[in-house]
Amino acid sequence: MFLIYLRRELRRRKKAALVISMGLALGIALVITVNSVSAGMSAAQGKVLESLYGLGTDMTVTKAQTATAASSGAPKFDFDAQSNSSSKKQSSDNVRVQGFQSLASSVVTKVSQQTGVASAVGGLSLNVTKVDGSFTQGQAKSTTGSSSGGGQQGGQGGGNSTAQPQVQGGGANFSVNSYTVFGTDVSNLDLGPLTTSKITSGRTFKAAETNAKVAVVDSAYAKTKKYKVGSTVTISGTKFKIIGIATADSGSSTANLYIPLKQAQTLADSKNKVTTIYVKATDSKKISAVKATIQKNISGTTVTTSSDLASTVSGSLSTASNLATSVGKWLSIAVLIAAFLVAALLTSSAVSRRVREFGTLKALGWKSGRVTRQVMGEAFVNGLLGGALGIALGLAGAYTVTAISPTLSASLGSTSSGGGQGGPGGGGPGQQTASKAIDIALTAPVSVNTIALAVALAVLGGLIAGTFGGWRASRLRPADALRRVE
Incomplete structure (x- = not known):
């Protein structure tokens, strides 16, 4: 009887059930998308750290x-001297x-x-x-010229003179x-x-x-x-x-x-x-x-772990990760709470429009508990339907992010003092200085835990809405049905 009545009432109020389900679906979809993007951010950050650490490395020890x-x-560079003039x-x-x-x-x-x-x-x-490269030895050459004796001491006439030798060519x-x-x-x-x-x-x-x-x-x-x-x-x-x-x-x-x-x-x-x-x-x-x-x-020695380096990641990856953590998660929580409240209010409102129906059922012998269970059952089914729609929308959002694969850049800053270059190419991950940016393609993987969270939220949303509606239905009296008879 319970299932038959439940199916009939849901079919009769398809629009109301769809509105409640879609409200829950949007909140759940946002949670899935944000969690998937956050997981992608963590995976991208892991790739940046692995580029320094190496896969499977938990920490490094340096001095x-x-x-x-x-x-x-x-x-210092030493080159042998060459005695001839040829290029060497x-x-x-x-x-x-x-x-x-x-x-x-x-x-x-x-x-x-x-x-x-x-x-x-x-x-x-x-x-x-x-x-x-090569050195080319220059050649020392001297030049000979004539000079007039008008200005020479002793009244001598002009004569030839040899200038100081000059190096020509070479390099x-x-x-x-x-x-x-x-x-x-x-x-x-x-x-x-x-x-x-x-x-x-x-x-x-x-x-x-x-x-x-x-x-x-x-x-x-x-x-x-x-x-x-x-x-x-x-x-x-x-x-x-x-x-x-x-x-x-x-x-x-x-x-x-x-x-x-x-x-x-x-x-x-x-x-x-x-x-x-x-x-x-x-x-x-x-x-x-x-x-x-x-x-x-x-x-x-200095021991550096991946968590030590994670705080030094900068660039668009860090900005997007902070945005997803601080703004995205709080936004998804706010939307989820709003979805739960809307579902609860809509369910309660639907109950108030069914006063004559529930009053008549009570007059026929239905106890308040049975009426409450009936309302909670309907809300629970609406929650599951919203969860299914939310999972579908969330998967579509995560797939879209993965298909677009936006490229994020990241670099690592210094985590300790001391002279040195960073990275294993520069001594290890403990002192990353002026490292070049690494481009990472962002993905949004959806884990089983995320799907389980979505199902739990759907059930919770249905229970919250059903609790409000059931509480409202349990307060109805058979006399209320007679007041509504036209």
Whole structure:
């Protein structure tokens, strides 16, 4: 009887039911869209942080440079002198450790032994400045001229004189090329900045190539320098064979070249040294505790987590994220509350127009509880219908955002003091200074939790509306029906 009467009343009041459902649907759709966009913002921010950290990395351990260490590494270039006048090609590389003060490789082992650490690997960040060109030696030439004796002492006549020799010709033509090199622990490629790049040509390192003269090149740098798999690149007199081309998932790589860690240590004369230690925790929920443990047991180090870096993200991504968080969520809550109130008022109003109907039912023996349940049942169905429409509209909104994929830019600011360049290409994520912007395409993924939230809101909206309407219906008396009889 309950379901039969419920279906009949909903069919009879289709317009009123549709209005109530659409009010709830708009509020629920806005909640879904805002939550999906916020999730997309978080995913985009995660890509920015991964471009520094590396996929699967929970934190990094570094040591800030001291003022003395930062100022002592000025580049120096030495060229051999040439005794003849011919043009001679000259080339010199200056390889410097970049970003942070070096840590002993033994610190990597010490970090990996800390409670809560699943694994840890070290990396060495280098900056190479290459000066390449030629000198052309000038020629010393003297000129001979005549002079009159009118002004000479002793009354002598004119004569020839030889002027001081002058250098003619000669010069120099040099180009300067600066690029970054990252020494990678090839025995563990599951951590570190190279994990954010996909090998699009050739292959990655093998575990046995710990001291091999091989290199993986970032695709953008390879395109600029016209490098291909099989080409060679010379760094400070050492030739490296290119075995792979890597394309960064985030659109911005951390280094131009990746080589085995031992080779990087040899080039920089930094045996058994690293600049950044990449750490993976055993439990992602205990990262803060692991950070505190490392800082306590390994003095002088700086531990940086993704949450530390998240606050430094700037650019349109940060602006849009703040807008979605501060304005979007509050707006969706306000609209949702308004939708609930409108649904409740409309349901209550509908009950007031059904005084004669409910009064007659009570006169026929319906108890107040049964009338209340009937009204709440109708409101509950309206809420479910509004939830279904809201989910459809919300999915359409999220799909539209994903289809448009607006591009947002982001960059990371400094999170600690000390001289150094930022990023693993510049020493690690703890000191990102003047980093170039990373362009991220925004998506709006809809999670199961978001759909569950929408269903819960639909049920809640129906219950709120039904409570108001049921309370109003329970107060009706059979005598009220007689007053409304025309």
